Amino acid sequence: MPADGGPGRRGEGDRQIGDPFAPAPLVFVEKVRGALRLAALDRAAHRAGLAPGLTLADARARLPGLAVLDHDPAADAAFLGEVADDCDRWTPLVALDAPEGAPDGLILDITGCAHLFGGEAALRARLLAHLERHGLGALAVIAGTPDAARALARSGRGGVVPPGGEAAAVAGLPVARLGVSAETVTGLSRAGLKTIGDLAARPATPLAARFGVELLVRLDRTLGREDVRLVPRRPLPACIAERRFAEPIARTADIEATLALLVDDLALMLEARGEGGRAFEACFFRTDGAVRRLRVETARPLRDGVALARLWRERIETLADPLDPGFGFDLVRLGVLRSEPLTPAQVSLDGRAVEEEEVAALVDRLAVRLGRERVLRFLQRDTHDPDRASALVPAGAAVPSAAPAGSAAEALARPLTLFDPPQPVEALAEVPDGPPLRFRWRRVVHEVARAEGPERLAPEWWRRPEETPTRDYYRVENREGRRFWLFRAGLYEREPGAPRWFLHGLFP
Amino acid sequence: MDPIRDVAALRQMLAGLEAARLPGVEPSFSLGAAGPAAGGVCLARGALHEVQAACSADLPAAAGFALALALRALQTADAGERRPLLWVRQDLAEAEFGRLDAPGIAALGLDPARLLVVRARDGAEVLRAAGDAVRCAGLGALLIETWGTPKALDLTATRRLALRAASSGVTSFLLHMAAQAAPTAVATRWRVAPAASAPLEGDAPGAPSFHATLLRHRGGAGGVRPVEGGDWKLEWDHEACTFRDLDPLPRAVVPVPAGRPDGAGAQEARRGEVVALRRAG
The missing domain is CATH 3.30.1490.100 (DNA polymerase, Y-family, little finger domain)
Known part of the structure; x- marks a missing residue:
């Protein structure tokens, strides 16, 4: 059975306006169509006759000592999330209730959970006491369907609706509590249908013809004739x-x-x-x-x-x-x-x-100790693009990838380590496509003794961004025997810009 | 209680008892087809070996050498062909020399799907991860790569690693720079620098080549006398999975498939025999 609760703000207490030491009534304002209007208010302000939607100027005129803060919907949502997390202790099925866009209530599916806390009434009492201890005022209703509970809670009622008693409980509520559009509500009130009880007594077909099926669906759910499943905030554990x-x-x-x-x-x-x-x-x-x-x-x-x-x-x-x-x-x-x-x-x-x-x-x-992203295995892809040919993926998640066809036989001369991104070097090479004769990497000049290349490697044409320079790779060995994988990005006279040299990898 | 664990424990005990006697599992491995001097070096399996880079720029060469040694250890091991290798790397080594790349590992002769890579933030974390890994008998070999020589890497830590390696049978390789030589309890200690390779056709750089110095060799496993101080130039043949003596002269390179029967060599040997001929008439 779903229960609906609308928590208030943290720190909101029962304050007396006449008390000179009581803090001033507090309102939260937001800018709506160029005017500052009240978005939310505390109990004291509510008691003084203010209501959401009023302009700040009007509110100040009524209560000059008003404390004003900016409305922060993100912080509200985050706080509601914390409360929802805490409500996980009652049932794993906790959903946010957002009838008007921003979530401002919680729906808990307590089917099968109530007996753990001594019955529905006891569960409701414990839940309210728990919230009260943390400085939260809340309204809670337990009813057969989420819509019935929501309609009752948002009308300021509380308590437990006995099984099958939803229709009687909601009969006196205004039609606006059905959660249908404003035009439908206006149309219904023009037709003289003010309460949910009025609607329930009417035959369904003319209502559907005049106001659409949506109204009937809402009505059925609110009257407890049709149940809906909640979408919980968190995935349900097995x-x-x-x-x-x-x-x-x-x-x-x-x-x-x-x-x-x-x-x-x-x-x-x-x-x-x-x-x-x-x-x-x-x-x-x-x-x-x-x-x-x-x-x-x-x-x-x-x-x-x-x-x-x-x-x-x-x-x-x-x-x-x-x-x-x-x-x-x-x-x-x-x-x-x-x-x-x-x-x-x-x-x-x-x-x-x-x-x-x-x-x-x-x-x-x-x-577990180092983090999943630190225990890795190789994911190999069948491509010539050295940047994409292999990637390290978490070992737990990946299935060992099939090696690209024929890789064992050819076993290309490829470096053991790759730099990502490639490191720029200053190189001296024959124009247009000779191997480098000398290059400087990390402030050390390397004289090339042997070289092999060029080997032109490129990503697949559909992956290659426009205007990427062509890469010609060279395998070179310096006089000390260290082996490097260098490439020249760009071609002389055939591609715009001067070609540049990069070091992409190191051979053992 | 748990049959899986019991059988594993039993297997480990049996392996410990019979490791020295089983014909299939030799307790040591060699450098392969290298010449007489280097070929005589026997490295203990299930021990900790240390590979030092001669200077920081030589670390990629030392890594290649250590991986090649691990492949030697795996190649002749019983069922070692299927077991995975674990490479624990410190983040700084990755920042300095780039990330490991699967095609490059395949080029050394290891199927990249068999390699697990663990990234550790600092030296202490490397050693902790290695301490766990070295106890896992399901691993084929373990490579421990640290940047510099962390403070935690002392005689006690290496001794602990060596003892655990001996009990689990995981051949482990400690890979670091020789900047500050700390005393370590290892079976062999190599210092590795790259060597100019034997050029291929067109003066192209050849196979991975190393200048390896054996600084320390404890015991000389397998009855071979210790060959400390040996200083060889070796090249790695990834197809045959063996080290060879580096031939500094250019030569035509004909790739020889790993599984070819040794027929040609036998015929050559027969050519030198003395054959008795009878004079006619």
């Missing part, structure tokens, strides 16, 4: 294990022990599904509402409790900014974000599978 603590935990040893327990729970679940996890996420819910998320990705499907626990220990040890427990974590959750089928490995006598397993475990550990 399976979840969690531990709640009446006494929050803060020590690293406790956190690691908790993770080890959770990993064992997950291993059992994954085994029952015949799967192994490729990506895991741990969420640490702090008592003050902040949520820290950590991810671990593995190179192969994994459900071995010992290996997983070791990966998590490694991950926590090597955090750049350590887990800040604040006043402690009261909920730790471990979820499998991505899983793949995993059949138990056959132990063969040659131990081949064991060796592969060992290497994959090593890759995982190094990737």
Whole structure:
């Protein structure tokens, strides 16, 4: 059952206007069509009779002592995101509610979760108390469909709608709460249909003919006749294990022990599904509402409790900014974000599978400690463009690419290391296409003893940007025996601009 | 408990017991078809070897030499043909000499799909990653490339690496510059500089060539006396996967396929035999 809550602003309290020490009523203004208008206001300002949309000048005329701040929708959205993260503790299905463009509410799908907190009413009470503790005022409604809950919450109601009671609960609400366009609302009120109850009593066909099917869909959803699925903010984990603590935990040893327990729970679940996890996420819910998320990705499907626990220990040890427990974590959750089928490995006598397993475990550990982008393997592409012929990609993600056809046989003379981008050098060479006789790289002059070239290499014509100079490559060896891969960008007299020389790679 | 782990442990134990006796797995590898002096050098498998670049500009040559040694170690190893190599590189080495390139690795004779590259931020991180990797018996060989000589790379650290390499059987190569020579516990220590290659037709640069000095050789594994101080010019033949003595004179290069039977050589040997002839009449 979805619940809808509209959190207020942090720090907003119940202030009395008559109190001389109370802070002034606070409003947030934004510029709309050349005039500063109120975008949001606190409770005190609301009580004084101000409303969003009023110009600042009018508001000042009514309340001269008004405190004014600029409206910052991005900060609002970010804060709502933090609240939504914290609401993950009630259910993994949390969606942002944005009926008028900018999100200003949250919808939680609590189907199957309510019994964990002692029923729907108890869950609602705990949720409100939790938000209250963090200085948030909120309205929460639990109803059978998201639309019914939203319509009730935005009308200022609260409470739990009993199953099947949506139609009765929303009957008295104005039609504007259906979330249909302004013209439809105007049309309906001209026809004398002021409340949702009026609409529900009407036959559907004439309404659809006059106002479109959209109205009927909205009506059905609000009356609880049709249910819709939420689009959660975060991907749903395949399976979840969690531990709640009446006494929050803060020590690293406790956190690691908790993770080890959770990993064992997950291993059992994954085994029952015949799967192994490729990506895991741990969420640490702090008592003050902040949520820290950590991810671990593995190179192969994994459900071995010992290996997983070791990966998590490694991950926590090597955090750049350590887990800040604040006043402690009261909920730790471990979820499998991505899983793949995993059949138990056959132990063969040659131990081949064991060796592969060992290497994959090593890759995982190094990737967790150093970061995925630091444990790499080659991705080869079938192209002559040296810049694109190979790339280093994370070892966990890539499947070993098939080598380009015939590469083993030809094994071109190519440098062991490539500079990216190529390094400019000053070179002396025969015009127009002789190999360099002498070049200066990093303030050292190299006399060329032997050279081979030119070898003209270019990207495929469809990849080649316009006006790129032609590259002629030379393999040269200097008098000391060091070998270099140089190229001349540009042709004498046939391409505009003077040709320039670059060093692209070094041979062993 | 876990059959996979038990069998792995058992295999490791057996390998440790039988490494010296199994006919398939030789405990050492040589430089290949190099001449008599260099050819006699036997390097221990499952040990730590050190390759120093004579100066910082020679690091690419030293890297090539270390990779070639690793290929030698893999080529004759049991099932080594399929095991991956791990190359731990420090970021500074990459900034100075560019990133590793797959065609260049293929040109030295290693299938790039078998190479895993680990980038580490500093010397301590290189050593930590190497310490983990050297214990993984599934690896064929391990290359540890540091920029300069990090403080953490001392006798204790190298001794630890060497012991772990001995127990897991992963042949490891420590690659760095010879700027500050620190005492290290290694089986062999090479100093490598590039050598002028034997030119190909048209005076083109030839195969990768090295000027290798064997500074230290512990024990001289395989019953061969230590050949410390040896100083050779070698070139790497990626097709046959072997080192050869560098021939400084130009010669026509006919690529010889790796698997050709050695028939021509046998006939030549017969040409010199004395054949008894009977005078007619």
